[in-house]
Amino acid sequence: MANTVPIDADEQSFDMETEAFLQKRLYLNTILRYLLDHPPELNEIKRIGTDSSFLPLLSCCEGGVLLSSWIEQPGSLTAEKAGELKDEFTYLFVGPNVLPAPPWESVYLGKEALLFEETTLKVRECYKDFGLSFIHENREAEDHILIEMEFLGYLITESIEKNEPARNKELLIGQINFLEEHFLKWAPKFCEKLLEHCKTEWYQGIALLLEEYINLEIIALGMMKEAVKND
Numbered sequence: 001m002a003n004t005v006p007i008d009a010d011e012q013s014f015d016m017e018t019e020a021f022l023q024k025r026l027y028l029n030t031i032l033r034y035l036l037d038h039p040p041e042l043n044e045i046k047r048i049g050t051d052s053s054f055l056p057l058l059s060c061c062e063g064g065v066l067l068s069s070w071i072e073q074p075g076s077l078t079a080e081k082a083g084e085l086k087d088e089f090t091y092l093f094v095g096p097n098v099l100p101a102p103p104w105e106s107v108y109l110g111k112e113a114l115l116f117e118e119t120t121l122k123v124r125e126c127y128k129d130f131g132l133s134f135i136h137e138n139r140e141a142e143d144h145i146l147i148e149m150e151f152l153g154y155l156i157t158e159s160i161e162k163n164e165p166a167r168n169k170e171l172l173i174g175q176i177n178f179l180e181e182h183f184l185k186w187a188p189k190f191c192e193k194l195l196e197h198c199k200t201e202w203y204q205g206i207a208l209l210l211e212e213y214i215n216l217e218i219i220a221l222g223m224m225k226e227a228v229k230n231d
Helices: 016-037 042-050 062-072 079-094 105-109 118-129 145-161 165-197 201-229
Strands: none
Touching: 016 145, 016 201, 042 062, 042 079, 062 201, 079 201, 105 118, 105 165, 118 145, 118 165, 145 165, 165 201
């Protein structure tokens, strides 16, 4: 993406290449939230292998190729294999034992590595700055990686749909602050742990897709900071 034109906060319309970059960020963000949200049922695994919305993913990068390879293995499309993925999902993200890849920012950045610390509250304030709140506030920690990615997805979607200079600049600054102060401070560490502890090609592929998405957000951060600096 080295030739991508930076987003200009004062432009009245997005450059087509810039919008394509935003769409790529949103696509990976959306697919990853789906894949990390729950262990796949057998019918979902079959659909991922044939659904047109997933096909670009399955051939575009190492993580997608691994997912495709797992789906195409003889005997992979069975209830037994789906059960193995459910067991691995529970092992990685649910417990009851110590989680090898805890999916909350506060575990990595909080002073006591506990949920609902100051880190969680700061994330909550970022959401509130854009008029958003987590529907399970105070019951589930809103610094979970899926919730943070959903917030980034919202900001990206707004950047695509809201073609207004003042709003575009607000969205740029919001993304810069959240990426710098939150997501990019801990998501790479989470991704490393996921890669280290996952056992199946399915979750290895998801971890590599997450790594690709994180790298995409690092590129986006540099572009957006340059755009704001040149404003």
